[in-house]
Structure formats: structure tokens, C-alpha cells
Amino acid sequence: MLRIKGLSKRYRTGDLALKGIDLDVPDGQVMALIGPSGAGKSTVIRCINRLVEPTSGTVMLNDVEITTLGRGDLRRARQRMGMIFQEYALVERLSVMENVLSGRLGTVGFWRSFFRRFPQSDIDEAFRLLARVGLDHMADKRADELSGGQRQRVGICRALIQNPDLLLVDEPTASLDPKTSRQIMRLIKELCAERKLSAIINIHDVMLAQMFAERIVGLQLGAIVYDGPPDGLTAEALTTIYGEEDWSATIRKVDDETDHENIAAPELPSRHRLAGLT
Amino acid sequence: MATAIKDGTKVWQRRERGAQFATWAVYLVGVAIFVYCWDLISERTIWAFALDAPAQAADLAARMVPPDWNSIHGLWRPIWDTLNIATLGTVMAIVVALPIAYCAAQNTTPSTAFVRPLALFLIVSSRSINSLIWALMLVTIIGPGVLAGILSIGLRSIGFCAKLLYEAIEEIDESQVEAVRATGASGAQVTAYGIVPQVLPAFAGISVFRWDINIRESTVLGLVGAGGIGLPLNSAITTLAWTQVSLILLVIIATVVVSEWVSAKVRHAII
Numbered sequence: 001m002l003r004i005k006g007l008s009k010r011y012r013t014g015d016l017a018l019k020g021i022d023l024d025v026p027d028g029q030v031m032a033l034i035g036p037s038g039a040g041k042s043t044v045i046r047c048i049n050r051l052v053e054p055t056s057g058t059v060m061l062n063d064v065e066i067t068t069l070g071r072g073d074l075r076r077a078r079q080r081m082g083m084i085f086q087e088y089a090l091v092e093r094l095s096v097m098e099n100v101l102s103g104r105l106g107t108v109g110f111w112r113s114f115f116r117r118f119p120q121s122d123i124d125e126a127f128r129l130l131a132r133v134g135l136d137h138m139a140d141k142r143a144d145e146l147s148g149g150q151r152q153r154v155g156i157c158r159a160l161i162q163n164p165d166l167l168l169v170d171e172p173t174a175s176l177d178p179k180t181s182r183q184i185m186r187l188i189k190e191l192c193a194e195r196k197l198s199a200i201i202n203i204h205d206v207m208l209a210q211m212f213a214e215r216i217v218g219l220q221l222g223a224i225v226y227d228g229p230p231d232g233l234t235a236e237a238l239t240t241i242y243g244e245e246d247w248s249a250t251i252r253k254v255d256d257e258t259d260h261e262n263i264a265a266p267e268l269p270s271r272h273r274l275a276g277l278t
Numbered sequence: 279m280a281t282a283i284k285d286g287t288k289v290w291q292r293r294e295r296g297a298q299f300a301t302w303a304v305y306l307v308g309v310a311i312f313v314y315c316w317d318l319i320s321e322r323t324i325w326a327f328a329l330d331a332p333a334q335a336a337d338l339a340a341r342m343v344p345p346d347w348n349s350i351h352g353l354w355r356p357i358w359d360t361l362n363i364a365t366l367g368t369v370m371a372i373v374v375a376l377p378i379a380y381c382a383a384q385n386t387t388p389s390t391a392f393v394r395p396l397a398l399f400l401i402v403s404s405r406s407i408n409s410l411i412w413a414l415m416l417v418t419i420i421g422p423g424v425l426a427g428i429l430s431i432g433l434r435s436i437g438f439c440a441k442l443l444y445e446a447i448e449e450i451d452e453s454q455v456e457a458v459r460a461t462g463a464s465g466a467q468v469t470a471y472g473i474v475p476q477v478l479p480a481f482a483g484i485s486v487f488r489w490d491i492n493i494r495e496s497t498v499l500g501l502v503g504a505g506g507i508g509l510p511l512n513s514a515i516t517t518l519a520w521t522q523v524s525l526i527l528l529v530i531i532a533t534v535v536v537s538e539w540v541s542a543k544v545r546h547a548i549i
Contacts, residue, residue, distance in 0.1 A: 049460055051456055051459065051460060075462040075463070075464065076462065077462075078459075078460060078461065078462035079461070079462040081460075083457065083460040083461075085453060085456075085457055086453075087453060089451075089453040089454050089456065089457035090454070090457070091454045091457075091458065091471060091472060091475050091476070092451075092454065092475075092476070093475040093476065093478065093479075094471070094475050098471075102458055102461060102463070102471050103461050104461075105458065105461050105462065105463035105464075105467045105471065106461055106462025106463055106464075110464060110466045110467055110470070113463075113467055113470065113471070114470050155457075158457075158461070162461060162462070168460075
């Protein structure tokens with residue numbers, strides 16, 4: 001259970017990015033955070049694992065107050081939160097395996113990690129995860145040899161090998177084509193369901209958010225202006241989040257796609273759906 | 279800015295009229311200075327000497343051939359010293375440059391207020407003194423020999439390596455570092471996994487490039503007594519043994535060609 005209370009962030013430039021946000025994410029919930037550019041979506045996520053230091057407010061993950069942790073405790077808390085990035089943020093010159101194993105850095109001493117002597121249990125888990133996302137044959141490839149979709153799946157493995165309680169996902173599909181975007185979002189959703197993980201997913205694409213999240217939170221200028229189910233995103237709701245625009249096409253398309261998704265999904269055995277991922 | 283309306287159509291020029299005249303004026307001043315300096319130099323040149331330069335050069339060239347191949351046995355040791363001066367000096371420079379670069383890079387420095395200016399000062403002071411001048415000073419301090427050469431090459435190279443390296447560190451992709459930090463890695467682990475892999479190619483390239491430069495620089499250090507091939511070169515010139523001079527120059531050229539070839543190969547292999 002993630003509990004955010006009165007979270008605000010003022011950057012050194014004086015910009016008030018977050019204006020006292022209250023947000024509870026129960027265990028196992030996949031939540032999408034939508035909003036225009038500059039609304040503070042990335043800041044919310046980065047304040048949770050303190051890649052950005054919040055100015056005020058509290059963040060509690062399973063009753064651990066994160067905002068006041070010292071350095072060592074913060075590292076342990078970060079272990080409990082997996083993060084997935086917009087441009088994958090893999091270490092390009094390291095192999096796929098090294099990138100996945102870097103998710104275990106918090107549990108391994110410096111010299112063991114320096115000589116890549118990870119425990120066999122971590123290596124087993126890495127192979128298992130890579131097989132799960134269909135990349136086990138790529139373990140020794142360098143990360144920069146992979147395609148966008150493959151890289152993002154390595155990024156997902158890196159987050160999951162931490163065995164986290166919460167996934168922080170920052171624009172996972174922003175640099176992917178529409179088909180790969182859907183595959184990645186479906187994968188994240190399936191993995192969250194398998195592991196009963198909760199997730200906060202920053203996403204630009206309203207349709208994708210509606211297709212794959214069970215709850216949508218709309219952020220505008222650092223404040224929450226919508227919090228509800230995906231089908232509650234009416235034209236009025238979208239207008240309060242993003243501003244005046246003709247939303248009819250967006251909403252109708254969403255209905256079409258979700259229908260299509262609902263019909264198509266049960267027909268295909270899961271093996272076939274995964275085949276597109278490899 | 280440089281858009282104007284003429285006869286109802288918008289015309290665009292690169293500069294406005296005033297700016298264009300100013301540009302021409304700057305060119306004019308440049309040409310005037312060049313002509314003035316040309317005049318000044320030619321006035322103070324003894325043309326009798328300059329005009330018989332081709333004859334002098336031909337004379338010197340004639341005295342240089344054939345190279346005195348018999349004296350080559352005395353050159354193996356100095357050229358070996360030269361290679362050692364360059365290589366050990368480079369190694370020393372890299373070892374010292376690494377922490378300095380880490381402290382000088384904006385994104386890794388422990389403190390921008392104190393440590394970074396200090397590191398930058400070390401870099402500037404090392405770079406601003408030529409290795410020949412370092413050698414002059416070190417020969418008086420620790421006496422003539424190879425050690426003075428190694429130290430002067432090393433001291434000169436610290437700034438070069440540290441500067442290029444800290445620029446490489448500042449250019450890394452921060453999101454990769456952020457991703458490693460987000461896993462709960464310690465500071466040292468973030469450096470080893472997030473920064474080192476990104477800087478490694480630049481590091482290898484800089485080291486080999488500097489080694490290549492140092493081989494050329496260390497050939498002259500002997501002129502001031504700091505060991506290497508410059509020592510016999512100096513004595514050959516002062517005794518007017520021109521056939522020996524030409525042989526030494528040939529040996530230097532061969533060494534530099536080999537070092538260029540090696541560094542190109544190494545750079546290609548690592549990057």
C-alpha cells in the first residue's frame with residue numbers, strides 16, 4: 001500500500017511542480033497517471049523513490065516513511081520499488097544479462113558486483129524473467145543491439161528482479177510504435193497481475209491508459225483533477241485535465257478498441273499473444 | 279531582424295545594412311594589420327641570408343647523406359629509453375588524471391564549491407606548462423636522466439587526460455545513471471555500472487592518443503638532458519655530425535610511424 005500525503009515539490013528554479021498531492025494506491029492496483037506535459041507526472045514518480053527530493057509531504061510504502069530515510073535505508077527502500085523508464089535507460093554498453101542483474105545491486109556488495117559474481121539464485125531469476133518476456137536467447141547481446149520493444153522488456157526484467165512491492169513506470173511507450181506499445185502495456189499489466197504488484201504508470205496516451213489501467217488519475221499543473229475508473233473519462237473530464245479540445249474522436253476510438261480487445265483476448269490462447277513479443 | 283519590406287514584398291538578407299558594414303570594416307582592419315606586419319617583417323629580414331636559403335638547405339642536405347648507419351648500434355638504448363619515458367609517463371598521467379577528472383566533472387564532483395575549482399586549477403596548471411619546460415625544471419631538481427623525462431611527460435599529460443576525461447564524464451547519459459540509482463545501488467556501484475561503461479571508450483581513446491603524442495614529445499626531452507633519443511641528437515648537432523643527425527631523424531620517424539600504427543590498432547580494437 002502506497003500512501004502519499006500533501007506531496008509538494010518546488011524546483012530550485014522556483015517552479016512549483018506539485019501542489020500538495022494526496023494519493024493512495026492499494027496493493028495490486030494498476031494506476032495510470034495522465035496529464036499534459038509539465039503537469040508533474042514524472043516528478044510524482046521520482047519523488048516516491050526520491051530520485052527527486054520532495055519539498056514537503058510524506059510518502060509511505062507499507063508503513064515505511066520514505067521521505068525521512070537516511071542513505072542506507074533509502075537504498076533498501078528503493079529495492080522495494082522497481083522503475084521502468086521512457087527511453088529504457090538501459091546501460092547501453094553492458095550486456096542484457098548485466099542490465100537485468102543490475103536490478104540486484106542493492107543486495108550485493110560492491111566487489112561482488114564489480115566482478116559480476118552475482119548469487120546463482122539471482123542468475124536463475126534473471127534467466128526466468130528473460131524467458132518470461134521472450135528474451136532468454138538474448139542474454140549475452142549488448143543492450144544497444146536490441147530493438148526498442150526488446151530494450152523495454154529488458155528494462156521490465158531489471159525492475160522485476162528487484163522483487164518489488166511497487167512498480168514506478170515513466171512513459172513506458174513514449175518511444176515505441178503503437179503495436180509494441182500495446183504489447184509492452186499488456187506485459188506490464190499481466191506481470192502485475194501475476195505478482196499482485198501495484199503500479200503507477202505515467203502515460204501520455206489516453207487510449208492506452210484506458211485499455212490497461214483499472215484506475216486513472218489526471219494531473220494538471222501539479223494538482224489531481226481526476227481520479228476514477230477508465231470509463232469515467234468523459235469529454236468534460238478530459239477537458240479539465242488537458243484543456244478545451246474536441247475529444248469525441250478520442251473517446252469513440254477508445255470504445256472501439258476496448259471492445260475489440262475484449263473480444264479478441266479470450267479467443268487467442270496466451271501462448272499466441274506472447275508470440276508477438278519475441 | 280534582417281527582414282525588410284521593399285515595394286510590398288518581404289525581402290530577407292543575412293545581415294542588416296549596419297551590421298554588414300561592420301563586418302566589412304572588421305575584414306578591412308584584418309587586411310591592414312596583415313599588410314603592416316608583412317612590411318615590418320621584411321624590413322627586419324636580412325635578405326642576403328634568406329635568399330641563399332635554397333643553397334644552404336641543399337648544402338646541409340648534401341652533408342646529411344648518406345646517413346651514418348654504423349652509429350645505429352648506439353641508438354637502440356636511447357630509443358628504448360624514449361619509448362619507456364613516453365609509456366611510463368602516460369601511465370603515471372592516467373593514474374593521477376582519473377581522480378582529478380572525477381572531481382572536476384560537474385555531475386560527479388563531491389563539491390562544486392571547493393573540490394571542483396581545485397581540480398580545474400590542477401588541470402590548467404599542468405596543461406599550461408610544456409613538457410620541455412617541465413623537463414628543464416626537473417633536470418635541475420632531480421638531475422638529468424630518464425626519471426626526469428618520465429615525470430615531465432607525466433606532469434604535462436595529467437591535465438590533457440583529465441580535461442578530456444572530465445568532459446567525457448559530463449557528456450554521459452544521466453538517465454542510465456538514474457536507472458542504476460533507482461535499483462538501490464550504492465554510490466560506488468552507481469559509478470561502476472552507470473558511469474564507467476559509458477566513459478570507457480573515451481578513456482581508452484584518450485589514453486592511446488596521449489601515448490601517441492608523448493612518444494613524439496619525449497624525442498626532444500634529451501635536448502635538455504632528460505634522457506632518450508634527444509641526447510644523441512643534441513650531441514650530434516653540436517659536433518656537426520650531420521650524417522648521424524639524419525640517421526637519428528630517420529629512427530624518430532620510424533618510431534612515430536610505428537606508434538601511430540599501434541595506437542590506431544588499439545583504438546580500433548577497444549572502441
